[in-house]
Amino acid sequence: MHAKSTVFITGADRGLGFETVKALLQSSNAHTIFIGALLIRDAENAVKRAQSELPQTKSNLEAVEIDIESDESIQSAFEKVSSKCGKLDTLINNAGAQFETAQAEGRLTLREAWNKSWSVNVTGAQVLTHVFVPLLLKSTNPRVIFLTSGTSTLEETYISVYPFNHSPVKGWPKEQDPAASFPAYRSSKTGLNMMMREWERTLKHDGVKVFCCDPGFSATNLGGSPDQMKKIGAQDPAIGGAFIKDVVEGNRDQDAGKVLRIDGIQPW
Known part of the structure; x- marks a missing residue:
């Protein structure tokens, strides 16, 4: 009988992170899954929801409080995972956010929205x-996964099927809504892709497989309510969760060091 692999997922109390938890719980492989959330009560509630929905799982769950903008919180999470398991097989950097909506609504300045985007999505x-x-x-088979976005690709910046790639009419100031084009968010995710490459280079001889994963346009709270997202074509986030599960379980190991899409490789 194989020992359970250990997986730590940040931002796992909802959205794509929670769907990844559920996909792993439904796997024929056994995992110890650490559900990371900004507040411990949210992590604990996510554990209860997942156990209620999938009681027959081979895997087990642990709740972890993690604020990726706090060094103290990160260290505390490290100590909890270390004391529980003594190793980590897969780290999934799922926690992320876009702040253009807050900027458009006047809750953040331009500078604050950009700084917050990079603090959460890259620095954290x-x-x-x-x-x-x-x-x-x-771990004998370690992996690091960073959740990126299909909007991060440089090569597809001008693909016209994406409304956020359209150029606004001439003149200044532009009337383009930052919440519709989210330049801070997509720029931070492009930076994340480069960060992944740096980790892949740094840990190459340590046997760590490093990936960025684009789960596809998913109906989560990232860009509005899930119902609103579905109306404009967003897919069920369970599809992305199943994709991430496949990466965790080694089904995309041949593509380490690249930005993965469900159906292939995302261009740089």
């Missing part, structure tokens, strides 16, 4: 990964 993932490397190196 960088610091978390840095802290957890010692646990990953205790």
Whole structure:
């Protein structure tokens, strides 16, 4: 009987993170899954929901409080995972956010929206990964996954099927709504792709497989309510969760160091 693999997922109390938890719970493989959330009560509630929905699972769940903008919180999460398991097989940097909506509504300035985007989507993932490397190196088959976005690709910046790629009419100021084009969010995810490449280079000889994963346009709270997202073509986030599960379980190992899509490789 194989020992359970250990998986830590940030932002796992809802959306794509929670769907990834459920996909792993339905796997024929057994996992110890750490559900990370900003507040411990949200992580604990997610554990209860998942156990209620999938009581027959081979896997088990642990709740972890994690604020990826806090070094103290990251260290505390590290100590909990270390004390429970002593190693980590897969780190999934799922927690992320877009702040253009808050900017458009006047709750953040332009500078604040951009700084917050990079703090959460890039810096937080960088610091978390840095802290957890010692646990990953205790695994015999370690993986690091960063959740990116289909909007991050440079090569597809001008593909006209995406409404956010359209150029506004001449003149200044532009009337383009930042919440409709989200330049801070997509720029931070492009930066995340480069960060993944740096980790892939850094950990190559340690046997750590590193990926970015684009789960597809999913109906989560990231860009509005899930119902609103579905009306404009967003897919069920369970599809993305199943995709991430496949990466965790080694089905895309041949594509390590790249930005993965469900059906192939995302161009740079």
